[in-house]
Amino acid sequence: MREAIVIGGGITGLAAAWQLRGTADVTVLESERRIGGKLHxxxxxxxxxxxxxxxxxALRPEAVELAQEVGLGPDLCDPATAPTTVWTDDALRPMPAGHVLGIPTEPRALAGTGLLSDEGLERLCQEESRQSAPLPRDADISVAAYLRDRIGQEAVDRLVEPMLGGVYAGRADQLSLRSAMPRLAAVAEHGGSLVGALRRVRAAGAPKAxxxxxxxGGTGRLPLAVARSCGARILTGTRADELQRTASGRWRVRALTADGPLVMEADAVILALPAFAAAELLRGHSPAAHEELGLIExxxxxxxxxxxxxxxxxxxxxxxxxxxxxxxxxxxxxxxxxxxxxxxxxxxxxxxxxxxxxxxxxxxxxxxxxxxxxxxxxxxxxxxxxxxxxxxxxxxxxxxxxxxxxQYGVGHADRVARIREAVAKLPGIDVCGAAYEGVGVAACVATGRKAARRVFEG
Ligand SMILES: Cc1cc2nc3c(=O)[nH]c(=O)nc-3n(C[C@H](O)[C@H](O)[C@H](O)COP(=O)(O)OP(=O)(O)OC[C@H]3O[C@@H](n4cnc5c(N)ncnc54)[C@H](O)[C@@H]3O)c2cc1C
Incomplete structure (x- = not known):
């Protein structure tokens, strides 16, 4: 049977191992003493x-499907329904229902909430009477630069920034509209009123769940259940520190463990790692991927x-x-x-x-x-x-x-394309994880499974 090594035992690496079950003999290397990474x-x-x-x-399927596949379906549960609340100006202020990523689809409902000043609210409400130019298809811009002209700086500061801080630990003036807010970027490509377009999108696809x-029992159960079900050999306390191409075209991984170095070989290696860790392992194999990965903050x-x-x-x-x-x-x-x-x-x-x-x-x-x-x-x-x-x-x-x-900075999607192009030149190597097409668990699961499907194709 083909052999694969997955480096990184977070949810991405485990999703990759799950995808390969039955088709390859898989070993997962995890540097920490526990698996799961940021799920714990x-x-x-x-x-x-x-x-x-x-x-x-749950609005996209990948994480929920994986949970169901590994037997956690009956344990999936919804959170209590409650409005998004912002602590600002010394009070907790609930946001009216119907916002998309902090942008209200019914701006007038903000009146009386204290979330915006009268001027800030007026500025936001005027957005619907403006006809903004469409965002060119290949262009990228920061979230703040795009939204400031449309909904006003105050709405960016008080409504959008809190959301970005929660999801990305990032700031609107640094994050890429295309990569951090792809739903918004898709709407922006049509031009016209942003608020009006978001209201129509919401009305067309109002989530039922x-x-x-x-x-x-905790979302940290997900990686444990995947690890149990995927049939892979999982080595914790094992930090991969070197990747070498063998004369026969296979890959040799050297790892450090408490008992000394461990060397193993496989036909394919999946790097399910943070960008900086993947950058180190690719240093001698792809200068372009090494450099671009290292530039992700x-x-x-x-x-x-x-x-x-x-x-x-x-x-x-x-x-x-x-x-x-x-x-x-x-x-x-x-x-x-x-x-x-x-x-x-x-x-x-x-x-x-x-x-x-x-x-x-x-x-x-x-x-x-x-x-x-x-x-x-x-x-x-x-x-x-x-x-x-x-x-x-x-x-x-x-x-x-x-x-x-x-941090998905402006131009992140192009950087990811360059990384993928460089990695594609290394047969039997693939990269996946939060650094590429989304930081959420569902996006990570998607990249892990995709890398597993792709890695034996080259
Ligand atoms: C505090 C916090 C809250 C979050 N909340 C949510 C949320 O509610 N919902 C959501 O969808 N997302 C959330 N996220 C984001 C999400 O959890 C992560 O983006 C995702 O879990 C990343 O998974 P991963 O497997 O790609 O990376 P990681 O979880 O980082 O896994 C990578 C693994 O690789 C290991 N590793 C590193 N270097 C090596 C090496 N050289 N050799 C071997 N192993 C190595 C690491 O120890 C780690 O276990 C949150 C993130 C944080 C930090």
Whole structure:
């Protein structure tokens, strides 16, 4: 049987291994002692809690399908329904229903929410009477540069930035419209009113189900279930550090383990790695891929997870949590009230209230450069200011995600095309993961499975 090595045991690499099951003898190499990468469920305050990704996109099929294929279908669950809420100007302000990526499809519904000033709201409302030129098909531009002229700077700052901070840990003036907001870019190509077009798109395809789903017991169960079902040999604590082409055209991987180096060969190697790690392994084989991968920047973040004793808490907030615009100058960028959001968590720990607070956007790395106890104090004090005084948590844990989220800068799609072109010249090698066509779990699963289908074709 053909042999394949998948380097990286996050959800992308495991999806690739799953795709290859039965058709190749697969070994997955993972440098950490656990698999799953940014999907991880830990026990905090006696309760299973996701410390990385907490939900999977349900508007696109790939992650949900994979969960079903590995037997987690019955455990998929919807979050509680609650409006997106923004903490700005010292109050929690719910966004009216019907926004697309923070852009309201019914701007007048913002009146009275305090999310925009009267001038900002008027500016946004005028958008519908303007006829914007279409975005040329091959052009790219930053999200802010595109939206500023249409919905106004204030709407970008207070409505769109909080969303981008949540998904990309990125900023509107840096992120590519085409790569970070492809749905918006598709609409922009038609010109005319953006708000009007988004309203029509929404009306035509109004989702009947939740946009995201979780997994009962934690989304971190997904990579574990895939690993169990895929039939691959999985080696943790094994860091690939060198790739060599053999005389017979196979690939040799050298890896470092606690017991010393390990060398193995295969017909194909899939690099399911962050861009900087893939860049290192490709250094001697494709200078172009090495350079382009190395140019993709990454933002780090930290998640502070806290459990409160319900019987002792002075106050418990409603809703699913909130987002924070960077312009407000706060340290935290989001809070997720997990107990309110996920029914399974409420049932499994009825005496606790569990939440998580996220800190860290691109360019704000210095905020993370403090001890854990400082991050916890900051999270508690800003949480109290935003939502109300809850008292002290009974358990708190900081999870640091260094260089975790690739930043899709302007021109990212072209860079990815150049990387793919360079990698295609290396028969038996493919690359996949969050660095390419989407950072969400569903996009990662899609790239992993696609790489597995492609890698033996060359
Ligand atoms: C805090 C946070 C919250 C998020 N929330 C969501 C969410 O709710 N929904 C969503 O859809 N997405 C979310 N994301 C994004 C999503 O989780 C990630 O983009 C996705 O999980 C990345 O998967 P991956 O397998 O490509 O990469 P990773 O998970 O990074 O996996 C790559 C693996 O490769 C290993 N590795 C690195 N170098 C080597 C080497 N040389 N040899 C062997 N192994 C190596 C790493 O240890 C790692 O395990 C979140 C991300 C973060 C950081």
């Amino acid at each position: 469920t830990a026990t905090i305050g006696g309760t299973p809690v996701d410390t990385g990704a907490e939900s999977i996109m 939740a946009a995201v789903q979780g997994v009962r 990454h933002a780090g973040s930290a998640v502070v997870t806290m459990a409160f004793d319900r019987s002792r808490a002075s106050f418990l907030p409603d809703g699913n949590g909130f987002l924070v615009p960077p312009a407000d100058g706060r340290t935290i960028k989001a809070a997720s009230f997990l107990t309110n959001k996920w029914g399974w968590l409420r049932e499994s720990a009825p005496g606790s209230f569990v939440l998580r607070v996220s800190i860290g956007r691109a360019g704000e790395e210095a905020r993370l450069d403090v001890p854990d106890r400082h991050l916890i104090r900051t999270a508690i004090s800003e949480l109290h200011l935003a939502a109300g005084r809850m008292g002290e948590p009974t358990a708190a844990r900081v999870t640091r995600w260094d260089r975790a989220l690739p």
